[in-house]
Amino acid sequence: MADPVLRPLKWNQEFHVYAEQHGMFDVLMELFRELVMWKPQDPLAFIRDELPRIGRSIYSxxxxxxxxxxxxxxxxxxxxxxxxxxxxxxxxxxxxxxxxxxxxxxxxxxxxxxxxxxxxxxxxxxxxxxxxxxxxxxxxxxxxxxxxxxxxxxxxxxxxxxxxxxxxxxxxxxDPEKPKKGSVGRDHKGSGDSKLLSKxxxxxxxxxxxxxxxxxxxxxxxxxxxxxxxxxxxxxxxxxxxxxxxxxxxxxxxPAGAPWIPKIVVIGPPGSGKSVISDHLSEKFNIVKIDWRETIRGISRTDDAISAECRVYLESLTPLSEDTVKIILDRKLNREDCQKKGFVLEGFPESALEAKIMEDMSLTANRIFIVSCTETECFTRMADKREAIYSRRLSFPSLPAFTPGDDDNMLMNPHSEFAVRKRHECFSQNMEDILSFYGSRMVNIDGNHQPSIMKEFAEASVIRPPTLRF
The missing domain is CATH 3.40.50.300 (P-loop containing nucleotide triphosphate hydrolases)
Structure with missing residues (x-):
């Protein structure tokens, strides 16, 4: 099988997209496993007779x-x-x-x-x-x-x-395998489980x-x-x-072994654990991580033609125009590193319209994670994050102090309780449309689980098409 991240790919582009959509690489790998295990005298007859069974039970x-x-x-x-x-x-x-x-x-x-x-x-x-x-x-x-x-x-x-x-x-x-105190380096052969049991x-x-x-x-x-x-x-x-x-x-x-490029999106309310999953997948699979909000924040600080619109978005969560979304996606996702290695896009799409724009640009995600978490837990986590940010800011007296009015300014204070609540409301309003757009392609991860469990589940779902839900 071709390496999943290196170019040039050994497979025809149309073929590997079709094969991934229909699970053909998984079936072929399982077929090869069974051929090696059973070593039939007539491999072609074995394939003819057993392939339907293998195809039906590939993920069972x-x-x-x-x-x-x-x-x-x-x-x-x-x-x-x-x-x-x-x-x-x-x-x-x-x-x-x-x-x-x-x-x-x-x-x-x-x-x-x-x-x-x-x-x-x-x-x-x-x-x-x-x-x-x-x-x-x-x-x-x-x-x-x-x-x-x-x-x-x-x-x-x-x-x-x-x-x-x-x-x-x-x-x-x-434990018979645990040496007794004072017996380090001593050979215990002959002590045996039978002697232990007899005592x-x-x-x-x-x-x-x-x-x-x-x-x-x-x-x-x-x-x-x-x-x-x-x-x-x-x-x-x-x-x-x-x-x-x-x-x-x-x-x-x-592993599926399919020569495909990971194109992952991770969405969820603020504080649900998106960054935990995105950071892990980026490091594990050596793919580019892109934080949608941080990308927009970076553009808002420049003299770019779209920077004013980005600042309005950060201040009031006014949706970006279609043209602006296309410009940002094209700049970030069509870069050479994203195209060769793959990417994990955190916090995007925020609406069904943005999801459609992404697919219309032939940037269709092949893994779509939605991280669900209770509102109370999200607010608790964001409060902890806010306190950590405030404490770091207080250690730098040269920075201007926050004033009470800053809490309502989402551009100046994106982690304030007001900003978090506003973002949570916007996400909830768009959630139904996003679910309807992606349908069964979405993989739900329970953000209330321990981070290690969330990471393992997300990693497993990237390795092969998921068939389970938490």
């Missing part, structure tokens, strides 16, 4: 989740958010034919290593269930499988390969076995696929944040 979640009590609820919520089916081992086995259910069900939750023959029968039963149309089309989240590392390896050998595995470890009690009280023995068993299962999958969450981490993290983190990993399963 295939998730295993294991562990402590929050895991089953998290799995159920993830399935609901992604539109996938949530299945447990009980669900799969009880719906199996009588002869299979009779053999597998009595030993389903036996302690110790599962019998290899019964484990293979269980894998075949799961494969049979997920091959049904509902799982093929919508994907699945399975709780409680695999039960051991051997079963995980056996499942992979038989084609039962998840795209993500999430494991919530129980309390480890005593534990019976009340703690089962919990320790669960810990070691789940940890062992995690080693059966590559780190790209499996995410192991330690006990103290999930215990002290909000469940909603864990779910958001897992959702971000599900949609970031793989």
């Amino acid at each position: 979640p295939r998730v295993f989740i294991l562990g402590e009590h929050p895991a089953i609820e998290i799995g159920r919520n993830i399935a609901e958010s992604t539109g996938a089916l949530f299945l447990t081992l009980d669900d799969i086995v009880t719906s199996a034919p009588d002869d299979i259910r009779t053999h597998v069900l009595p030993t389903l939750y036996d302690q110790g290593e599962p019998d290899l023959c019964l484990s293979s029968l269980l894998v075949a039963t799961i494969n049979r269930r997920i091959a049904m149309a509902d799982c093929m089309n919508c994907g699945y989240v399975i709780y409680g499988f695999p039960r051991s590392k051997t079963e995980a390896m056996n499942a992979q050998l038989n084609g039962l390969i998840p795209r993500q595995v999430f494991i919530l470890l129980p309390e480890g009690l005593v 534990l009280p019976m009340s703690q023995l089962q919990s320790k076995r669960d810990y070691l068993g789940l940890k062992d299962i995690g080693t059966a999958y590559s780190p790209e696929v499996c995410r192991v969450i330690p006990y103290d981490r999930w215990l002290t993290t909000k469940q909603s944040d864990l779910e958001a983190e897992f959702l971000g990993q599900i949609i970031a399963r793989k």
Whole structure:
């Protein structure tokens, strides 16, 4: 695949636009993965028979989740958010034919290593269930499988390969991998988990076995696929944040590999977190960041022909004329660095008309983020920002002090409570038209989440076309 940011591109311009719109690059990459995995004797026959299935399930979640009590609820919520089916081992086995259910069900939750023959029968039963149309089309989240590392390896050998595995470890009690105090640099070979287990009280023995068993299962999958969450981490993290983190990993399963130039817009009310996302995407993907309001502010300080109109906009939020918007977009987005590397445009468009102008200029954004946040949270954040700005200004006595009337002057004091409230009102008035214009192309990010969660979700949505919403 061509590098996504370097020119000249190896693909015909019309072809790569068409391919991106229809997800063709993703399908081709998934097809190549399956060819390498299965190594069919007749690749053309394999492509003919399997391509429709691959195309239908290209973005479908295939998730295993294991562990402590929050895991089953998290799995159920993830399935609901992604539109996938949530299945447990009980669900799969009880719906199996009588002869299979009779053999597998009595030993389903036996302690110790599962019998290899019964484990293979269980894998075949799961494969049979997920091959049904509902799982093929919508994907699945399975709780409680695999039960051991051997079963995980056996499942992979038989084609039962998840795209993500999430494991919530129980309390480890005593970590066998952690050297004892005073034993730094000493070789611990031979100390072994069996010796550790033999010294534990019976009340703690089962919990320790669960810990070691789940940890062992995690080693059966590559780190790209499996995410192991330690006990103290999930215990002290909000469940909603864990779910958001897992959702971000599900949609970031793989890069699209398409030779496209990122053209990103990030819109939202003041204080919602637009700059957090824009700064992160600019740094992560080495693309140009353009802050719409700061661009207009810079023009307003010059003797440019449009500077007077820009000052009026900053003072009263009077919309810029179409010609002025076109001039600014042409100056900023048609620069060589933006055209070669891509860009993230923060705070634009502010109306459906401006969105249409951008598309009419062949500057159509291929990722459109809207950051939603409660009005109270936005005002709180902007108040903190305002205090920080005031404190910095007070440290420079040479600068003129603010007077009470400055609070209503949005040009002089753009972070005042009056200015923030006015901008918030303008955004709310135009929000419905913007949503109507972009429709399903918009990706909603909940600005009330932690910044790290917002960044991960935005990054994942840039890597590949998003199929999820917070």
